Amino acid sequence: MLPSIEQRLALELSAKPAQVAAAVALLDEGATVPFIARYRKEATGGLDDIQLRLLEERLRYLRELEDRRASIIASITEQNKMTPALLQSIALAEDKTRLEDLYLPYKQKRRTKAQIAIEAGLAPLAEALLADPTLTPEEAAGAYLRDAFTNDDGGANPGVPDAKAALDGARQILMERFAEDATLLQSLRDYVREHGVVESKVVAGQEDAGEKFADYFDYSETLGTIPSHRALALMRGRREGVLDVVLRLDTESEKPKWDAPHNPCEGRICAAFGIKNNGRPADKWLADTARWTWRVKSFMYIETELMGALREKAELDAIGVFARNLKALLLAAPAGPRATMGLDPGLRTGVKVAVVDATGKVVDTATIYPHQPRNDWDGALHTLGQLAAKHNVSLISIGNGTASRETDKLAGDLIKQNQELKLQKIVVSEAGASVYSASEFASRELPDLDVSIRGAVSIARRLQDPLAELVKIDPKSIGVGQYQHDVSQTQLARSLDAVVEDCVNAVGVDVNTASSALLARVSGLSSSVAQGIVAYRDLKGAFASRAALKSVPRLGDKTFEQAAGFLRVMNGENPLDASAVHPESYPVVQKILLDTKRDMKNVIGDAALIKSLNPAKYADEKFGVPTVTDILKELEKPGRDPRPEFTTATFKEGVEAISDLRPDMILEGVVTNVAAFGAFVDIGVHQDGLVHISALSNTFVKDPHTVVKAGQVVKVKVLEVDPKRKRIALTMRLTDSAPQPGAKPEQRADRNDGKRLAQHQRQEKPAPAAGGAMAEAFAKLRK
Template sequence: MSEQKVITEEQAKVTEQQVREQIIKQIASELQISLKQIRTTIDLLSEGNTIPFIARYRKEMTGELDENELRDIEERHQYLRNLQERKDEVLRIISEQDKLTEELATAIQSAAKLQVVEDLYRPYRQKRKTRASVAKEKGLEPLSNWIMEQHASPAPLVEAERYVDADKGVEDANQALQGAMDIIAESLSDDANLRTWIRRYTLDQGMLVTEAKAPTEESVYEMYYSYRELAKKMPPHRILAINRGERENILKVQLEVQPESIHRYMEKQVVKGSSAVRDLLINVIEDAYKRLIAPSIEREVRAELTEKGDQQAISIFAGNLRNLLLQAPIKEKRVLGVDPAYRTGCKLAAVDGTGKLLEVEVTYPTPPHNKKREAADIFRRMIKQYDIELIVIGNGTASRESEQFVAELIQEITDQELSYLIVSEAGASVYSASKLAQEEFPDLDVAQRSAASIARRVQDPLAELVKIDPKAIGVGQYQHDVSQKHLESSLKAVVESAVNHVGVDVNTASPSLLSYVAGVNTTIAKNIVKYREENGKFTSRKQLQKVPRLGAKSLQQCVGFLRINGGENPLDYTSIHPESYAATTKLLKSLKITPEQLGTPEAVEALSNVDVEQASETLDIGVPTLRDILDSLQRPGRDPRDELPLPIFRTDVLKIEDLSPGMELQGTVRNVIDFGAFVDIGIKNDGLVHISQLSNSFVKHPMDVVSIGDNVTVWVLNIDHKKGRVGLTMRKSSADEAAQA
């Protein structure tokens, strides 16, 4: 490399246009999407368009890319832009050292991963004091160069005698030789090609080995007290579990790899046949690997494994969160929310069909108070006074005791229809203590706010859950162990996607809900609500132009997702964007349909018979957009969640003692993780359907079969009364075998 021509940073740089085209080509290759689609998407994003807006209203331009594809493009584009910035920085630093060659510049510019750039930069990075840097200060670098030239003679010690210099701290030939060997060892550890091969070999062949620091102590990590598995085959949840055990100082973790194959590979790259320094170089290779390369490669491989675990955990959390947010709302039912507890009592909150809070109370039906009679009187009064149809119980502390009490009460109330439901109260306490909850319920204490939140979250899960930090909604695995920055951005995207998928009634939405609409930030959301409070309900989408800080670009992004029910223009209650109103009006006129007729059987029939291809040409509008318009016209104000099954309402409680192997039950999926799904079957703890019991056919991941909120038929597989655990199956054949055993 020293013989190659040194170039400047300017000579190594590529133009912005070249960078852009390289990035577009790389993304297209990685995602198997056309160059035109990638280029258009990047342009739309750079113009300030949001992903929900692009996915819904720019289908012709992107070739109907969906939100997931658009987010993949956005993520890869951002990564590659950041990568280019790092490349530029590395080129600048190496150039300032007058060591930048054409070959090195080309290698850096063509690198597709940050790790490759860092490997190439490694030899030029400023290091703290090392054995090699000390040896260089003593003037031993020429001796290391002589060794690498691998002459037949003289013997290494003879050559080393030339570098003995007491003034420089080199007392004898052995010391000189050792210093030269240290320089070579560090040079080998900095070699990008060697590191790439060793890293890949370690990932492919390395065994992750764990052992307990205190083998006699009980913990949740006992299965890892003496455990080994090929690193590359470890499932993500196991990687994160081991990481947590190590972090909690319970497990000792090592990445074991047989060094002989690595030594042989390094020898082939370094040693040139027989020479006077052959044995010496073999020793250097072993030292370089053991002392310098192996520890750093182990850290890098462990980091790569952790990243794999993080990505999977975040993906699972995101998928579960979306399904939780998009659960079917239980509309217009009068609900009594119950936040159960022992010592502080069960807090009750009655809400009407719109979620308006009617009354809060406190009862003490559970231990240690056991005031069941008094509690029953309060429950009965509130149920009758507010004509309650559904009792919703949070699944936290004392939930099953409260459930038992409610189930018995329902059996006694025969003069009205009444059922109960257990819901996840994850995040309810976080919301209750928040500034938002204080503003919403200034006269209630924290626990009473929680009961109101529990009641409302069945009426409209999306509207209530957006008030809570997504990370506080426990529908994942190891969410506290993963990169919080990546988790937060991923979950925010999920909430944004769900809100815009459903659409928002601009006259009833809270600031929390509005802030997730495309193009709307927290300030604009508050301004919309403030304008509504000061001027009355919005009667037209055009009025949004008067909202402070809601500029033209933001309005373009959000207006199609904001609905106005009963406004001046019936189209404002659809997902049709105002930019398509002219074409829509022309279409309706051609069919002799007035906007007021939308949703009627006659209008639906006429719209369903439209020749989309022909109408597209007549109206000069794209086919994908026209399809969306026709769908919106046939179902104005449609809530996509209405097509989903409602949760299972219960009237009686089930105990673990009531179960037997083979028993058939109806349950609701509460959480989906890598190794299965937890299902609420009405007992204290959710039962687990292991991935092997989800289907008679092979299941790659549980999310391919079930989602949070699904109502499923399960059979009892096994019961652990001591631990209160129930194994379930969705395979009838397994249930039959369990019943016969």
């Protein structure tokens, strides 16, 4: 028998079965991954959140596998076809593919040609010709003729009118047997996986309509080497009717003729059933049967399966890219509680302005028209100056959509004219802001504001605290994915939700200021309980302690256990309520205070004292050394934020459009997206440039995520600019030189992959209108 699920997971995670069993038990009890990773280290032996997420995913798969195994065993047993050998093979099947191969001959299916032939009594003919190739097929077939008849179940059978019909029926029986042999099928699958070539051609007449897929009009690549972004591009091209995508063997560059020698797969079918070409009467008939099996059944089945597997792997890779980018964006450095002015740039519809105070509360709004067609530059500066002075604004957050550089210049003039205010301007990504503005949550949160102004509010708040604002938006709408609309939406949502949950709980949440959207991402809290916390807070006032949360309706002991450690009560009754120390561990802190003969205020933050303490001294059966160690770290820096320090990129003055770029120009920018082949960087010209993976570092880079992440400020040099196709090639190796005209840069083909992805991503997003992108979108919504 196979090892248990716990044993298999332990092997995959390089962990002990006891660790896995404990984690599985906690998950089954409803514990979340952040809670287990942080507060149940003794039980799991210190499994971290990455291991636990993998465990959770694989546990789901293996349990589905066991359910399917039981279902298959029941089905075959019910058909009275189970044998000890088959039962053992099913019991030892390690994955769903092997399981389905074994079940294939017993799977309930529509009445096949082979079944009709068996009903007509042709099975003995098929057996005879396979067992004795010295038989003459036509002569042997003559003994099996019969008239049309009706089966016992009422089904019509055409019978066997002549020898040709008899041999066709016998062939169908053997083809089905050959194609459903599990061992042979796996052998053929392995060969095609190693020697398969994916080939694409443009569909006749689609050359112009499918120009974005031009690189795949005549393309081929081995199945095992296609990177995820190219695989997804091929799938999209096929889905849109532009590309004809097929799988073939590397030995068959052209469609093989019928009388060609057997290919390696046809040869394997022959070898598996002892078919040889020795000049005997039935040898050619049997060889043709093997060829029919491969071309009509086995290859079509394997092609569908392997292309499906390629798509699934590409989707998983794409989801992984999205998840890593989302995590980097959510954990971007917050500017902190400072009064902020949000500017949602636009041309014809004006620039929407929202001022929020240090807590994110909207205190003022306006619409200004500094750009074409009104060009009220001075009036706009006057309005912004008044708002900044009135509300003590210290930060200006500018959305990076249409007219962002023009608005950035306006903010620059505002800063020069009001130097006493010490204003600072930052361009931020406005991805997803329009989705938030038109959402039901935004309607509840900002009911008195027009949807176009809500975008400016979101732009302001995401500078103060990116995590707190971005959790209000469906993760899929944040726009840092790779072909995100082409992947399994269920799998994508599950992965991204896990990322958001991990990020929120890693940072912690101030229970007295957090929105219900942010609270809903806290370990153990549902949307309804999160809304209940906000409603209770609005009715009763701020929570004075974590314990007070137990008064919230439907927030029971189990929920409190899961959530309390991640909720912060700032300036509350107990200083520990502002830390990541779980309330269940407060007795450990009391033990430390008694031992050191100090009060809480004198212990918290005293790094020298805390470093001198031995965690083992305060451990017991309930709280082991890992938990005590975490407690001491918290006492040293209570409520520490894992996010980096706040920094900003400064776009180069005078470089506002792609036409302003010149080769060898060194610029500062912000990484907007990281893909398998490189990183996209916003350098302030409304078109992201691509730093190919080969240009990220002076050393070899296998994974771009090890070098850069979304939101990171970087310096880049311009290598190439193609204004017509809106393509910008950048390098982070500042010693590189731009290629001379006519020279062919290294890895140009790979860079094209990135450019194609950039085009595809932008095509997935609504094209910005002439005015403010958000305002125009909302105008359409109102129609």
